[in-house]
Amino acid sequence: MNFEDIQAVKNLLSEPQKIVIIPHKNPDGDAIGSTLALWHYLKYRGHEATVIVPNDYPKFLKWMSGNDQILNFERENSQAKSKIEAATLIFTLDFNHLGRIGQMEEPLGKLTVPFVMIDHHQEPSDYAEIMYSDVTMSSTCEMVYNFIEYLGDAESITPEMASCLYTGIMTDTGSFKFSSTTAKTHRVAAQLIEKGAESTEIHHRVFDTNTPGRLHLLGTALNNMVILKDYQTAYITLSQEELDAHKYQKGDTEGFVNYGLTLEGIIFAVIFIENREEGIIKISFRSVGDFSVNEFARRHFEGGGHTNAAGGKSNTSLTETATHFESLLEDYAVELARPSI
Template sequence: MTHLNETQIKELQLLLATPKKIAIIPHRNVDGDAMGSTLGLYHILKQLNHQITVVVPNEIPDYLQWIPGTNDATLIFEGAHTDKATSVLKEAELIFTLDFNAFHRTGEQMETVLKTLSTTFVMIDHHEKPDTYAKYMFSDIEYSSTCQMVYEFIQKLELGDYINVDAATCLYTGIATDSGGFRFPRTTGNLHRIVANLIDIGVNNSQIHVNLYDNGDYNKLQILGKALSNMKVLPEYKTSYITLSQQEQNELQVKKGDTEGIVNYGLTIKDIDFTAFFTEVSEEKIVKISFRSQGDFDVNQFARNHFNGGGHKNAAGGKSFDSLDDTITKFIAILAIEKK
């Protein structure tokens, strides 16, 4: 846990007192908290006349495209705009990294650029074991979301009056998604008080939930149906898992973001406290894995120990360089040891 001290807060206030070139970066394969926190901070700081660009490592999924600022404030690093995005990062006088704490979370291309910079970095993040690249670090795993941390960061800088409806909408989005719709253990009374304030500012919370959860298409339901039909339950380990092969994804024309949230269905079964979702990614020659748990089973440590990953105690990710079948075999073998 690393919080900003009074001296650092005053230094940041001074830095932000005059217009600067600022870049704000989320992690690769953005989710609601990553986009909500970066764009929420963007909407606040742009009122101070800074020149701000949100540099997103790769494509933004469709289900997040409605978030205010997505189309006019963001620059995608991977693809046609790599050179322009690289220039923005190199020219930035201040860089905020939100919802991640290690450069490799931005992808190999962007990581290479970030490592060459001598710019002042500010980290705001709630994941374990942060790297030490940032001069200013607000890092604490006890927070439900980075959006909650951005809200408190802005209050510490005495900029709370700049949280307008657009900023509040962004922050609410990340809080809602990373708290599992306000049901995960770190949903505190203080978090609800923050949300109440965001609603008072003008957030249309009902519409946000429609945009996030009731705005899919028929094909996305077919993908969910296929994933659920592939689910296996291992009652002896209180575990379930779901697979989606590359061939199945091709047949269903899966797009980025279409599988978001599927892993959570594995925990809806009675007496199951651990679940995993294995997605074959032939292009990268890996199997991408999402882990979720309830109670005391630590999926962050599980992912770190066995699957080149990490995250939070009850939500983490990883990857395997084996085939999908071999990855499942390895997974079950590990369960036999760790959950016997």
């Protein structure tokens, strides 16, 4: 953040505000961790704050302090709309375009109050008066830590806030293995542990709470994996029938796409998941090296994200989507033939 933005935020927070904090649709660990940490901080500063999520999120994220105070826009629509209409300040975290919040875009678009964006995704839109946007950051949680530090309140970080922030950093860095993890990321993580984040317990709560259904679904996903050695690419498909057969719950496919990158010689991994309720195929893209899945997703699948991690969607069938994906790879043959390191 530059000096002018820091001063602008300080001015906004210099008197009590009614604040709504919003993550993207289908929030992940970084989205929930950052919004709850900011919620704790703003309440400490004496503001009335509410986290409103566009829709539900995985059970393995619902242990964090403050989770029981989150409003679900789909499930608690009237209460959530009332909070939005009464807001004097809006914080948007872990997304940079209002199209990422689904049905919440309409009521937010009617507001005339200031918006503050904190986000690390590429190509932000300009809906926010104050934009803390940095694509080099590992996670929005690392940025929220910096945000609190910029405001001179790093000493106010409680164990509850530290746990939320550590969760988001841990999940968005793939347990600190993705290329976005910097020396500063590790220093922030260490400081959060010093402030009370129990790293071993957090890892257990997020990664070690599998159901039999999820593990069986993982087996199906791995069995479905297609390996295209000529393009150093691997992809997984999961149909609605396969999800239903294993009693799919939100979050069950989290991390499945990364298994493709554990294969020697693979630099591009994708998972296609059928969602009949929304009538789409949800897609996650991952890569290593300089192959930009952000550009690939934006160009071909109405998506985007980061250089090495992005999302997208398709409106055709699962089979047609996978076939179309394979047909695109020839145009990227030179890029996908490069060594990953």
